[in-house]
Amino acid sequence: MDLSPELKEAIKKMGFEKPSPIQSGTIPLLLDGRDVIGQAQTGTGKTAAFGIPMIQAAEADERSIQSVVLCPTRELAIQVSEELKKLASGKKGIRILPVYGGESIQIQLKALKRGVHVVVGTPGRVMDHMKRGTIKFDKVRIVVLDEADEMLNMGFLEDIEHILSSMPEHRQTVLFSATMPSPILKIAERFQDSPELIKVTKEELTGSNISQYFYDINAGDKVRLIDRTMKAYGHQLAIVFCNTRVQVDNVAAALTQMGIQAAAIHGDLNQSQRNKVLSSFKSGPVSVLVATDVAARGLDVNNVDAVFNYDIPHDPEYYVHRIGRTGRAGKTGQSFSFVSGSNDYRKLKRIEAYAKVAIERIDAPSLQEIYDQRKQNLFFKLEKLRDENIPEIYFRIMDEFIEKGISSRQLNAALLSVILPEPDKGDEIPTRKPGGKSSRDGRPSKRKFREKRPFGNSGKGKAKKFPFKRKGNR
Numbered sequence: 001m002d003l004s005p006e007l008k009e010a011i012k013k014m015g016f017e018k019p020s021p022i023q024s025g026t027i028p029l030l031l032d033g034r035d036v037i038g039q040a041q042t043g044t045g046k047t048a049a050f051g052i053p054m055i056q057a058a059e060a061d062e063r064s065i066q067s068v069v070l071c072p073t074r075e076l077a078i079q080v081s082e083e084l085k086k087l088a089s090g091k092k093g094i095r096i097l098p099v100y101g102g103e104s105i106q107i108q109l110k111a112l113k114r115g116v117h118v119v120v121g122t123p124g125r126v127m128d129h130m131k132r133g134t135i136k137f138d139k140v141r142i143v144v145l146d147e148a149d150e151m152l153n154m155g156f157l158e159d160i161e162h163i164l165s166s167m168p169e170h171r172q173t174v175l176f177s178a179t180m181p182s183p184i185l186k187i188a189e190r191f192q193d194s195p196e197l198i199k200v201t202k203e204e205l206t207g208s209n210i211s212q213y214f215y216d217i218n219a220g221d222k223v224r225l226i227d228r229t230m231k232a233y234g235h236q237l238a239i240v241f242c243n244t245r246v247q248v249d250n251v252a253a254a255l256t257q258m259g260i261q262a263a264a265i266h267g268d269l270n271q272s273q274r275n276k277v278l279s280s281f282k283s284g285p286v287s288v289l290v291a292t293d294v295a296a297r298g299l300d301v302n303n304v305d306a307v308f309n310y311d312i313p314h315d316p317e318y319y320v321h322r323i324g325r326t327g328r329a330g331k332t333g334q335s336f337s338f339v340s341g342s343n344d345y346r347k348l349k350r351i352e353a354y355a356k357v358a359i360e361r362i363d364a365p366s367l368q369e370i371y372d373q374r375k376q377n378l379f380f381k382l383e384k385l386r387d388e389n390i391p392e393i394y395f396r397i398m399d400e401f402i403e404k405g406i407s408s409r410q411l412n413a414a415l416l417s418v419i420l421p422e423p424d425k426g427d428e429i430p431t432r433k434p435g436g437k438s439s440r441d442g443r444p445s446k447r448k449f450r451e452k453r454p455f456g457n458s459g460k461g462k463a464k465k466f467p468f469k470r471k472g473n474r
Contacts, residue, residue, distance in 0.1 A: 006090035060093030102271025
């Protein structure tokens with residue numbers, strides 16, 4: 001791609017090696033000045049798909065807003081602005097500002113007075129600035145609607161239309177959406193000029209680096225099963241998704257009572273509370289984030305080991321959004337869905353049909369399996385220590401114990417009893433077997449500790465040209 005050396009260096013520092021399907025299909029068109037509709041889910045690289053051409057086109061000498069990105073939530077606005085700042089790190093003087101509700105508008109006003117090149121914001125706060133006259137779009141060359149379908153679901157249609165109508169007619173308009181309902185097509189028809197459609201197919205919706213499983217269990221065992229699964233697989237960071245705010249609070253409280261560092265995030269929290277929770281999850285001490293779907297929009301943590309669907313989502317699209325929180329930045333991840341009853345199972349089958357994946361049924365981890373995993377983890381740690389330089393003081397202490405009549409075998413066993421106590425005693429979590437079968441669909445139950453089986457296929461985005469021309473801003 002014909003990119004500046006500074007931008008190429010920034011891309012390299014961010015760890016990108018090759019473009020994703022949505023990036024390879026979108027970036028050349030945007031660099032060529034075309035309008036684009038990108039149909040892709042979260043986690044497919046959408047931000048870089050529009051961010052790379054946006055930063056390439058930005059001119060530091062011109063102290064005016066040149067590009068605008070509209071996002072449905074403040075979390076996504078913050079995430080997008082952070083990614084754009086990384087892309088612009090080698091290009092001196094490019095200023096990027098997130099604008100959203102829940103933060104003092106005075107901070108944003110001061111930044112706007114100093115001069116901003118790229119604004120990333122939620123429709124509501126952008127409208128506030130427009131009314132104040134603190135944001136002007138007369139020099140805007142690129143506008144992006146990120147997760148457009150979600151913005152429509154949240155009731156931002158009139159705001160979006162007003163914002164787009166206030167921009168110069170001769171501009172690039174880029175629209176990213178997971179689905180293409182008729183209101184999205186109407187926006188495209190009114191505000192875009194012969195856009196190209198770059199579509200990531202359903203085979204690509206769930207990454208091949210995410211292993212997907214489900215448990216068929218009783219509802220009362222869900223919280224315990226989160227704890228057991230994390231111990232069995234050695235997970236350090238996990239996100240648990242619930243369908244309601246009340247359930248989020250209840251699950252977070254139950255996990256905390258079990259001694260797990262858990263925190264809840266949902267729409268009832270103000271921005272300060274959200275920031276505090278997310279900071280604790282990204283950098284410690286919180287290891288489990290319990291969230292609703294909307295609250296987790298824009299959450300970008302590269303080291304999330306697993307996603308738990310405590311509740312099966314009503315909409316298959318939300319499943320794809322959820323599991324996209326793990327397996328990011330080229331890493332592997334796992335997702336576990338809890339099925340408790342025929343209604344959940346029907347939802348799961350719809351998800352499989354929508355995303356074209358086979359979600360594998362597994363048994364709940366036994367206490368012995370958890371103990372075996374802890375033993376295996378200890379073995380790996382000791383193996384690593386063996387190859388490092390162990391301080392001499394520990395050899396002297398060992399010699400002192402041996403001189404006092406304790407054999408090396410007794411000493412090792414005693415230390416293991418402290419580090420790796422006997423297996424926990426407690427109830428096993430039963431796996432439901434309706435009708436005497438191992439699962440509802442007759443598929444045999446699989447044990448956990450096996451080579452991960454990836455799902456999903458990669459492929460190139462397919463371009464489709466829309467026939468209509470932009471009719472203007474009225």
